[in-house]
Structure formats: structure tokens, C-alpha cells
Amino acid sequence: MKGQIALLESISMILVLFVSFAVFFAPQSYDNNWQVGNLLVNARDVILTLDRSGMLYDYSTNPGLMDSFLIKVLAQKNMQFFYGTDNAIKGTITVACNCTPDQINNITSWSQGLLVNNRSVQVIACPTALDNINECLGTQSDALVIWGYKDMTPYQQVINTFMSSGSGVVEIMDLPSSLDVVQQKIFGIDSCSKLVPSCGWGNDKNDDFFAPSYINSSSYIPYKYFYNIPVNLRTTTIEASVPTDGPTCASQDVAAGNLTFQGAWNKFWICTPTSVFFDTNNNGKADVNVGIQRLFKIGKYNFTLTYVNNNNIGVSYRPMFNFTDFVKAGGSQVYPIDSDVNRVLLYRGNYSNGKYPVPVAITNGTFAKTVWVADFTRNGNGDDYRQLFLSLLMSVANKKSTTLSESQIRLGYYTSYVNVVKKDIFEVYSFNLGLGYPK
CATH class of the missing domain: 3.40.50 (Rossmann fold)
Structure with a gap:
């Protein structure tokens, strides 16, 4: 009988110890958020790949390019994408x-x-x-x-x-x-x-x-655009050679067009992929040969030859027009x-x-x-x-763009990245890439 009592006491003590351990040392459950981390890491890798390869600006402002790229790199990851830009001129x-x-x-x-x-x-x-x-x-x-x-x-x-x-x-x-x-x-x-x-x-x-007196002025942005974004000038004729009063152009069958302002027409000829001849005094003959990114003058006004692109050229106005x-x-x-x-x-x-x-x-x-x-x-x-x-x-014009996912998202996160571009104008904008798992 005493042996049975001792056994029962031992069993009771074991039960008490189990209960005590359960109370004082409750089991812990940890959520490692692996799915969230995976989305964020993949978004970061995509953005940095585009940026370091010099493609982020063109791709982030061109949905066709961005869609093709994301479909390719995310093909095996079972992820949906959505993205947008803020403060960039839209494509x-x-x-x-x-x-x-x-x-x-x-x-x-x-x-x-x-x-x-x-x-x-x-x-x-x-x-x-x-x-x-x-x-x-x-x-x-x-x-x-x-x-x-x-x-x-x-x-x-x-x-x-x-x-x-x-x-x-x-x-x-x-x-x-x-x-x-x-x-x-x-x-x-x-x-x-x-x-x-x-x-x-x-x-x-x-x-x-x-x-403008300061950059926060509402007139600053159009002022900046006028003087820095080039106007595209299309050629309209092909001429056998460039008539000239000064430097000569060795090329033949050259594309020609006109820069028009103040009611006047000033003719130009694309001599080579890097130089354009201009008639600056309206006598029908070229008198100046201008290279890319070089300043030239017509009358009292200053211009810059920004680019030569096949049969088009870009000319930027310079203050004060x-x-x-x-x-x-x-x-x-x-x-x-x-x-x-x-x-x-x-x-x-x-x-x-x-x-x-x-x-x-x-x-x-x-x-x-x-x-x-x-x-x-x-x-x-x-x-x-x-x-x-x-x-x-x-x-x-609205400078905020958003492209949505093609299907519903179960879990998704945005990753934002500030990009700065300067060729014609400074564009400081954010590219926002979202990745998510479909439902």
C-alpha cells in the first residue's frame, strides 16, 4: 500500500513539473518573414541591375521596355510586378x-x-x-x-x-x-x-x-524646359551639295531643313553625323559649321546644336531669347x-x-x-x-505614373529608388517597383 502511495505521489509530482514547465517556459513561435524578405531583395536586385547597367532611366519611363525586362527576369519566380514613377516627364x-x-x-x-x-x-x-x-x-x-x-x-x-x-x-x-x-x-x-x-x-x-528669382517659383519649370530641352528640327529636302560662303562640306546629297523663329527661316544642312552647316544671315548660303554641343549665333540669339539624329537635329535655345x-x-x-x-x-x-x-x-x-x-x-x-x-x-502635365499587376496580389511590397539624370535637364525622380505573390 505504501508503495502504491509513493508511486502516486511520484506521478503527481511529474504532472506538476510538466504543468510548471508549460507555464513558465511556454513554447515560442517565430515568423521569419522569408516571403517578405524575398520580395524586397528581388526588387532591390532588379533596380540595381538596371541602374548599374545604365538602363534604369530609359526602362523606368518606357512601360514596353520595363514589362519585357521584368517578365524575363521574374519568369521562374512566380511573382507579379507593378511599378511607377513620380516626378519624371512621362514617355x-x-x-x-x-x-x-x-x-x-x-x-x-x-x-x-x-x-x-x-x-x-x-x-x-x-x-x-x-x-x-x-x-x-x-x-x-x-x-x-x-x-x-x-x-x-x-x-x-x-x-x-x-x-x-x-x-x-x-x-x-x-x-x-x-x-x-x-x-x-x-x-x-x-x-x-x-x-x-x-x-x-x-x-x-x-x-x-x-x-525666375528662385527655383520654387511656378514659372521656373517652363523657363528651364524652354532653354534646355532641344527643339527637334526635321529635314525636308535632299540637296546635291552645301552652298557656302565659308567652310566647305565635302559630303554630297545632304539633308537640309529650316530653323524658324521671329518670322525668319534659317536654313541648315547636315554635313556629317557630328556637324551641321547653318545659314545665319539668310543669304541662302552656309556661313558656319557647328559641331554637337557647340554654341552658335543667329543675329543676336544664341543656340546650341544638341544632337544629330539621322535626318533630324536638335537645337536648344539659350538665354535671353x-x-x-x-x-x-x-x-x-x-x-x-x-x-x-x-x-x-x-x-x-x-x-x-x-x-x-x-x-x-x-x-x-x-x-x-x-x-x-x-x-x-x-x-x-x-x-x-x-x-x-x-x-x-x-x-x-501629370508626372506620376502607375502600372498595375495583371492579377490579384496576395502579398506585395514596393521598393522605391531615387534616380538622377542630367543631359538636357536635371530630372530627380523616384522609381517605385512592386513585387508580389499572386493569390
Whole structure:
């Protein structure tokens, strides 16, 4: 009997010890997050591979290239991808245009061959009404262009909604003496007579750039684009040789075209893949031979030959360029509603009181990315006006892009990488690559 009691006591003690161990030394469970780490490491490797091979800029701004690359490198990993950029000029800029068919054709023609930092940028314009802004290529357009005077009062809510996602507006029109409240709010402008003592015209014949005082000025970006992004000039004829008053070109059957500005046509001939001959005095003969990245002068204006690309060349304007005036003929006498002169991109001298500049183009970065410019097409469609339009358009266009996964994601993570590019302009943008496991 005593032996049985001792056995029972031993069993009880063992049970107590087991319970005690369970209480004081509870089993631990660890989640190693291997799947999360695997996604992040693979995303990092993809980005660094692209960056160190010099392909990140071109691929991150070109969905076709990026899709092909990611499909190839992730083929065996059972991962879905999604990506986007923030603050980079898009490879394809979509434009909803409240304008005529001829004006849409102009936008398409002006943007052909556009290169930014040596990559192609395409502009696609689609017609739209203002009461319901159309999508372009199946998504919201990156910019809205309003060409010709409109009373904006009925469209305030529609335009505000359009701009709320980051898209901007370019308004090309001559304005009446009394502006509607929507013009005032969205474009930040008002009639000159409400803001300055006198609004008479001066005798100036040219429209000049108002150099921004600081880089945070809303006029800084279009100013920078105009003077640094090259305008693409297409050749139009093949000539047997280059007529010249100076250096000679040994090449035969050379491609020739024109640089047009200030109403004048200056002919050029592509002599070699690295040199172009220009007629700078309009006598029909070349008088200067310009190499790539070399400065040249036509009249009082400075230019740089940026590239030679088959039968096209790129020419960059250099400060300080001005335009033959195009504001007075339309009668627009306006001023920034907050009297901030740093929002004036172009001006035609001063109003007759001598103190306030006559705005020709006014930017607005406080309410949204918008710009008003007087109708420049009354002076024709020279390369200078083409460059002005593209600079305004690219400055307001949405610079945030997102490409979604083709299937639903069970678990996914973004990896962001800041990239800096400088050829024509500094572009500091983020590339965001997401990888995930499908459901």
C-alpha cells in the first residue's frame, strides 16, 4: 500500500513539473518573414541591375521596355510586378484638347521627334468638351489644353476634379477686360485695371522672359524646359551639295531643313553625323559649321546644336531669347491676382505707369499646375512658338505614373529608388517597383 502511495505521489509530482514547465517556459513561435524578405531583395536586385547597367532611366519611363525586362527576369519566380514613377516627364503624355481639329494636328506635329534627356517623349492629343473631359488612351489625360476664349463659369467643378489627381491645364486665349471668377481662381489672374493704377500699353515690340528669382517659383519649370530641352528640327529636302560662303562640306546629297523663329527661316544642312552647316544671315548660303554641343549665333540669339539624329537635329535655345509680341493684338490686359511678379513667365515691357510688367504668360502653382498664355498662333507656327507650347505643356502635365499587376496580389511590397539624370535637364525622380505573390 505504501508503495502504491509513493508511486502516486511520484506521478503527481511529474504532472506538476510538466504543468510548471508549460507555464513558465511556454513554447515560442517565430515568423521569419522569408516571403517578405524575398520580395524586397528581388526588387532591390532588379533596380540595381538596371541602374548599374545604365538602363534604369530609359526602362523606368518606357512601360514596353520595363514589362519585357521584368517578365524575363521574374519568369521562374512566380511573382507579379507593378511599378511607377513620380516626378519624371512621362514617355507618353496624353492631352485632352478643347480645340479644333487643326489645332490638334498642330500639337501632334509640334511634338514629333521630341527628346528629353536623350529619350523619346510622345504627345497624343484627343478632342474633348469641357463639361465632360474625355479620357485619352483609356485613362485620364495628363493635361488639358483649352484653345480659344471660353467662359469658364459652367466648368469649374469639372476642371477642379480633373486637376485633383495631378493633371494640369494650359489655356491659350486672348482675354476680355472682365474675367469670370473661374478664370481668377484656377489661373490666378484678374483684369489689370483691378490691380494696378494704369493699364496703358507701352511701345515695346517684343515679349521677353521674366527670369525666375528662385527655383520654387511656378514659372521656373517652363523657363528651364524652354532653354534646355532641344527643339527637334526635321529635314525636308535632299540637296546635291552645301552652298557656302565659308567652310566647305565635302559630303554630297545632304539633308537640309529650316530653323524658324521671329518670322525668319534659317536654313541648315547636315554635313556629317557630328556637324551641321547653318545659314545665319539668310543669304541662302552656309556661313558656319557647328559641331554637337557647340554654341552658335543667329543675329543676336544664341543656340546650341544638341544632337544629330539621322535626318533630324536638335537645337536648344539659350538665354535671353524673346518673341515678336503677340499679346497686344489680342488686347489681353491682365495681372497675377496676388500681384506676385514671379508668376509672370513672359512679359511685354511695362504698363504705361512704368512699374508693372505686361504679362504675356502667367503660371499658377498655388491652386494647381496651370498656365495662361496669350494666343501666340497669330504670329504663325515657328519653332520658337512650338518650343514655348511644349515647355508649357510638359511643365503642367501629370508626372506620376502607375502600372498595375495583371492579377490579384496576395502579398506585395514596393521598393522605391531615387534616380538622377542630367543631359538636357536635371530630372530627380523616384522609381517605385512592386513585387508580389499572386493569390
